[in-house]
Amino acid sequence: MGDDRTLVEPGPHGRRAKGLAGTGVDQAGVAGERCGGVVAGADAGAPVLRMGGTVVNHGHMRSSAADREWMCSVCGAQHSGLNMVFGPSGPDSWAAASPEDRARGEISRDVCVLPTDEGTFYFIRGELRVPVTDAVIGDFAWSVWASLSERNMQLAAKRWDDPNRVNLDPMFGWLNNRLAPFDPPTMNLAVNVHTRPPGVVPLIELDPSSDHPLALEQQEGITLHRVAELNRLLLAE
Template sequence: MNFSSSAPDYWEPGMEQARDCELTPDQCVIGGEAFFVRGLIELPVIGGDEVFSWGVWVSLSEKNFVRASELWETPGRESEPAYFGWLSTELFPYTPSTINLKAMLHTRPVGRRPIIELEPTDHPLAVEQRTGITMERVRELAEAVLHPEA
C-alpha cells in the first residue's frame, strides 16, 4: 500500500561525494541551492479505511527548507503552516508527468512523514488524491511499479 522513491529525480549517482550535496531518508540538498523534503501523497481507498501512499519528494524554497529543518525534531511542528513546493518525483504510472506539480507540504507530529497535498487540478494523480481509488486501481499501480514495461 506504499511505494517510495529514495531520492528526488534530480539526484544523480556520485552527488553524495560533493560537499554541497546531501541525501538523507527525509531531506536532500543538491548543489547547495536545490532543497527537497520527502513526504507522502495519500490516496484514500474507496470502500474502506485503507490508504495507498506514494513516498515522494517536494522541492522547497531555501527559506522554507531551513524552517522545516529547524523544526524537524520539535514537538508541535504540525501546527506550522504548510510549505509550498513542486513535486520532484516522476511517478511513471501517470501521464502527463508528475514532475513539477504544485503541492503543499504539511508537517505532522515528530516521527511521521509530512503529507503532500497536490493542487486540485485535473491531473490524474491530483484527481485520485481528491476522489480516492479502488482496490483494483491499487493492484494496477502495484503492477506498474513492480513490473514496468521494458
C-alpha cells in the same frame, strides 16, 4: 512557513546554502528516526526501509497490505498481499545530477540538499496519500520528494524535533518525482507540504485545482482494483 513559491524552483536551480550541516538537520539522526511508519536504515547509499515488519531494498519503496486474498469485482482476478506504499528512494533531480554535484550534496531518508553550479536545491520526503474508496484497508500512499525554498528548509530544520511544528503553515513546493503510471508526467506538479509531529513524514497535498490524474485520484480516491493495477504496473518494472 507558507507560500514561498518565488524562492523555490522546480529544478536544480535554487538558492545557495551549506548542505545538511547548514540546515541544522543531522543526517545520521534523521536517517534513524521513525517517519510515517517507516524505520529507515543507516546507509543512504543503499536504502533499506523497514516497513510493516518487512525490510525492502528499493528503487521503488513498498509496504505490504493485509495478506488476505480477495477477488476484484472489476476484473474478476484473485489478489493477495497488495503493497500500499510505493515511491523512489530520492528526488529525481538527485538521480539525474552529475557525480560531482552529488559528491558535494547530501541525502538522508528524509531530506536532500543538492548543490550545483547554479545554486543549491532542497528537497523533503513526504507521503502523498490517496483514499481507497471501496475497502477498509487504509489509504494508498506515494512516498515522494518535494522541493522547498531555503527559507522553508531552514525553518523545518529548526523545528525538526519541536512537537508544536504541527502548527506551522503548509510549505509550498514542487513534486520532484516522475511516477511511472501517470501521463502527463508528475514531475514539477505544485504541492503543499503539511508538517506532522516529530518522527512522522509530512503530508504532500497536490494543488486541488489541478486536473492532473494524480491530483484527481488524491481528491476523489481510487478503488481496490486500481491499487491492484498499480501493484501490477510497478512490480513489473
